[in-house]
Amino acid sequence: MKKLVYIILIGLLISCKNKEEYKEPTEVNETSAQNPENLGKEIFEGKGVCYTCHKPEIKTVGPSIKDIAKLYKEKGGSIVNFLQEKSEPIVDPSQYATMKTNFAITKNLPKEELKALEAYMLSFSK
Ligand code: HEC
Structure with missing residues (x-):
């Protein structure tokens, strides 16, 4: 009887482990490859530290994300170029x-x- 309990326990352990191994890689790929907006948000609030100066709706140190997005859409500008210091500021x-101090970070991003x-901003x- 004891043996049977052990076998069931081990079986459970193995099946749990397999599930974890199966889940992780697909979740990561989905966020980065299929949803650039989520990846952008992650960088904006994470290693990019953009959120300290840019809030969604209100102007703080920098213009709000909404104001930047509106102008870039109207003028057909490229935020990617701006962050690589290849185009002039328009906002x-x-x-x-x-803003220029941040190019030290953004120029090193892939x-x-x-x-x-850009997609996130x-x-x-919309
Ligand atoms: C230290 C504060 C600060 C941080 C941190 C910061 N910004 Fe800015 N940002 C500004 C200011 C101030 C402006 C307004 C000047 C300008 O338009 O260039 C600006 C303007 C912008 C613009 C509009 C550029 C234009 O055409 O005028 C974009 C796009 C932008 N920031 C993106 C970012 C991103 C992405 C990050 C994070 C990697 C970031 N910012 C981090 C202060 C900051």
Whole structure:
């Protein structure tokens, strides 16, 4: 009888472990490959530390994400280019010096992550 309990316990352990191994990789791929907006949000609030100066609706140190998204959509600008210092500021050029300090971070991000940041920011003007 004891043996049977052990066998069931071990069986349970193995099946739980398999489930975990199966789940993890698919979840990660779904967020980054199929939903750039989620990846962008992650970077915006994480390693990009953009949220300290940019809030969704209100202007703080920097313009709100909504204001930036609106203008970039209207003018057909590229946030990816801006973050690589390849294009001029169009939202608030008088405060450009403050934003410029962030290029140290953004210039080292892979293009895919810059595109994700752009997708996330533009999603505020739908
Ligand atoms: C220290 C504060 C600060 C941080 C941190 C910051 N920004 Fe900014 N950002 C600003 C200010 C101020 C402006 C307004 C100046 C300007 O328009 O260039 C700005 C403007 C912008 C613009 C509009 C550019 C334009 O065409 O005028 C974008 C896009 C932007 N930020 C993206 C980001 C992203 C993405 C991050 C994170 C990687 C970030 N910012 C982090 C302060 C900041």
